[in-house]
Amino acid sequence: MRGRARLLLATLGAAAAAGVVLLIATFLPLVHDAMTSKHIPRVALIDDRSEAFSFDRLRGSGYALYFGYTHCPDVCPITLAKLERSQRALPADERKMPIVFVTVDPSRDTPAVLHRYLGLFGTNLIGITGSPSSLKSLYQTLGIWSVRIGRGPNYEMGHTSTVFFVDRWGYVHSIHDETDDSSTLAQAFMGVS
Amino acid sequence: MIPVLAMVAALSVSAATSHPAVDTAVVYLQIDNRGNSDTLVGARSPVAQSASLHRSMTSKMNGMSSTMMMPEASIMIPAHTVVLLQPGAYHIMLEQLKQPLAAGEHFRLQLHFVRAGWIDVPVIVKPF
Numbered sequence: 001m002r003g004r005a006r007l008l009l010a011t012l013g014a015a016a017a018a019g020v021v022l023l024i025a026t027f028l029p030l031v032h033d034a035m036t037s038k039h040i041p042r043v044a045l046i047d048d049r050s051e052a053f054s055f056d057r058l059r060g061s062g063y064a065l066y067f068g069y070t071h072c073p074d075v076c077p078i079t080l081a082k083l084e085r086s087q088r089a090l091p092a093d094e095r096k097m098p099i100v101f102v103t104v105d106p107s108r109d110t111p112a113v114l115h116r117y118l119g120l121f122g123t124n125l126i127g128i129t130g131s132p133s134s135l136k137s138l139y140q141t142l143g144i145w146s147v148r149i150g151r152g153p154n155y156e157m158g159h160t161s162t163v164f165f166v167d168r169w170g171y172v173h174s175i176h177d178e179t180d181d182s183s184t185l186a187q188a189f190m191g192v193s
Numbered sequence: 194m195i196p197v198l199a200m201v202a203a204l205s206v207s208a209a210t211s212h213p214a215v216d217t218a219v220v221y222l223q224i225d226n227r228g229n230s231d232t233l234v235g236a237r238s239p240v241a242q243s244a245s246l247h248r249s250m251t252s253k254m255n256g257m258s259s260t261m262m263m264p265e266a267s268i269m270i271p272a273h274t275v276v277l278l279q280p281g282a283y284h285i286m287l288e289q290l291k292q293p294l295a296a297g298e299h300f301r302l303q304l305h306f307v308r309a310g311w312i313d314v315p316v317i318v319k320p321f
Binding site for chain 2: 072116150
């Protein structure tokens with residue numbers, strides 16, 4: 001009897017352990033998905049050529065999405081330069097995937113300013129601005145915050161600096177820190193190719 | 194006899210590079226202090242309307258990273274240390290550039306230290 005009881009307990013223990021593993025395996029991807037499966041909203045925006053822009057234009061292509069402001073001399077340009085290096089390191093077909101830069105400072109970042117600024121980094125970058133309500137909708141969907149620091153014309157901005165990699169269907173596939181190196185970002189590009 | 198030279202902070206600044214954006218530029222550099230502690234309190238350059246000390250700070254919450262760039266009134270330069278002004282940390286910010294800065298060009302920057310006074314620094318322009 002004792003042998004059977006031990007066997008029963010061992011079987012129940014193994015089943016419980018398997019159940020825990022199954023639960024973790026089931027719910028961990030759901031937690032990850034909550035972070036990364038957001039869909040980029042269809043809002044009316046303006047690109048750096050002063051043309052109407054919707055993220056629908058990028059359907060069928062993966063892209064990197066970063067939020068910042070052109071007056072920033074340090075973190076934003078470093079991140080864009082690193083993204084451009086990672087983009088340039090991709091195989092020829094994947095190199096077509098653009099870097100999309102959305103301003104968090106629309107009062108200074110006109111389409112013309114965005115165009116000049118992004119020209120410093122390469123040719124396959126798209127600058128985005130828009131009405132306060134359209135930008136707010138995009139910010140809210142992705143949890144982007146920003147705050148003005150200082151007064152006068154030379155104010156700075158604090159802002160979310162996460163880099164989003166969006167797949168060809170418009171879903172966020174992965175998120176990365178702006179401090180990640182260019183080879184990590186190149187792998188992230190490949191993940192949405 | 195008082196060893197006057199030994200009392201003077203032996204500051205030197207090297208490896209100054211600038212990376213211009215549209216109407217702003219950043220300057221990174223290295224300060225070698227072989228003497229007493231000093232404090233960097235300001236900067237100026239003929240190529241920009243204003244030059245100021247800044248510090249970038251990054252943080253992470255709920256899986257998302259954030260960055261803040263704050264003006265700094267001063268930067269401490271402890272005795273016998275090397276202080277780096279580098280990407281994502283302390284840096285000099287040039288605003289309202291008076292002319293476009295092209296890669297390969299040099300310009301003059303002056304740093305103001307409490308003890309050492311004004312120090313001239315040659316800066317080379319590089320792309321990001």
